[in-house]
Each structure stands twice: as structure tokens, then as C-alpha cells.
Amino acid sequence: MTYSWLHAPAAQVATTARTLLGWTVSANGVKIRLTEVEAYAGTGEDPASHAHRGPTPRTEVMFGPAGNVYVYFVFGMHWCMNIVCGREGEAAAVLLRAGAVTEGIEIARQRRANAPDRELARGPARLVTALGLDRDANGTSALDGSGPVLLAPPSAPVDPALIAAGPRVGVAAAHDTPWRFWLVGEESVSPYRRHVPRRRRPSTLPA
DNA sequence: AGGGTGATAAACT
DNA sequence: GTTTATCACCCTA
Numbered sequence: 628m629t630y631s632w633l634h635a636p637a638a639q640v641a642t643t644a645r646t647l648l649g650w651t652v653s654a655n656g657v658k659i660r661l662t663e664v665e666a667y668a669g670t671g672e673d674p675a676s677h678a679h680r681g682p683t684p685r686t687e688v689m690f691g692p693a694g695n696v697y698v699y700f701v702f703g704m705h706w707c708m709n710i711v712c713g714r715e716g717e718a719a720a721v722l723l724r725a726g727a728v729t730e731g732i733e734i735a736r737q738r739r740a741n742a743p744d745r746e747l748a749r750g751p752a753r754l755v756t757a758l759g760l761d762r763d764a765n766g767t768s769a770l771d772g773s774g775p776v777l778l779a780p781p782s783a784p785v786d787p788a789l790i791a792a793g794p795r796v797g798v799a800a801a802h803d804t805p806w807r808f809w810l811v812g813e814e815s816v817s818p819y820r821r822h823v824p825r826r827r828r829p830s831t832l833p834a
Numbered sequence: 835a836g837g838g839t840g841a842t843a844a845a846c847t
Numbered sequence: 848g849t850t851t852a853t854c855a856c857c858c859t860a
Contacts, residue, residue: 703842
């Protein structure tokens, strides 16, 4: 399957991110309807993007074909997942922040022990956990079934009036760019948390 | 209900 | 050595 809008230039990644709301991602027996995403552009355009300073071993997937999965590791214990978009050679991606489980909820509950249903995939690392994914999915296609992830269109079109926009969560740079998009009224949308600088280890005593 | 904090690893400077 | 696109848990009200 090929979706032309995924290949829109990196400069239009915000539009691509909006379009992804309401789409579903399936993997390992669980299907999730996306309710919250964030857009990240490429080299030189978006200081918050991993690809801002050009390709590295970690970010080379972002420069590859649209529709591939970019999985990265943060904070020593969490995986987050993006759908690569833009033209090949350009870096752009949409971070999948949250969604609602629509199929395989029993499996998702097992993977996310002690979580109420609305929190099964509320938050990017939780979403990845609910889908049973990790670094093995990095670089695979989400379009043709050759990898563990499959992206599919909404069963019913999303009402554009329900799409809200705001600043991205936890991003230190580009604090004022409203590239987070979510569906208003959805229980599975993660609460906004502004970036808080990491406190250094208590090497010095407070005054 | 809500805020602070520790856990833990890889890339980048 | 520093930063990081986070989460779960432990406190206080």
C-alpha cells in the first residue's frame, strides 16, 4: 500500500501529522487508533528534531523512505515510535504519542499490567509497549506488511473541527512551535507536560 | 489530584 | 560528561 500524502515534502510534515489522526497502527495482535501525534522536520529546519544536525547512525532511518518505522530509545528505559514521512533523502517523521486500543485489548492489558484501559496507550512509550514493539521494528515498513507494524486508514473520516494543536511535549528546543496534534475529547490523549530541565545529581548541596 | 524524583542507556559534545 | 521527543511511584494535600 502506498499513501501519497506521506511523501509530502518535509516542510509540510505538520499537515502529514494531522492527517495521521484517526488512522490505526497494528502490531503483534493489538490495534490502536491514533489520537495524538507530533511532527518533527528535518535538517536545519527543526531544532527539536533528532535529524536537525544531519544523519547519524541513529537517525538514518528518518532519511529513508516514507512509511518506514523509526524507533528510538530515551531516558534509559523507554522506546518511542515514529512514522517516517517526506521524500527520500529528507528527514521528517511523526511521533505517535497516544491512541485508543480497538483490537486485542486483552493482549494490551497483559503488556501494560495495572493500567486502566484509557491509559493502555496514553503516552508514546506506553503505546510502543502496548504494541509489543522494540528496536527490532526500527527501519521496517509500516505499509506493506513486511515488518511487524501495519498502518491503516480510518474506518470513518476524522472531523477536522475535532483536531487541536499545541506545543510539543517535553521538547526543550522550539518550544513555541505548535506541532502537537490531538483529537479533542479523547480519553487516551496524554496530559501536556512542558519540558523540565533534568536536575543534575546532588553533587552540590542546596544553599 | 498533582507535583517532584529516580531509574537507566545511547548518542552527541 | 551532558543531554534526552519518558514513565511509575512516592509523597503532600
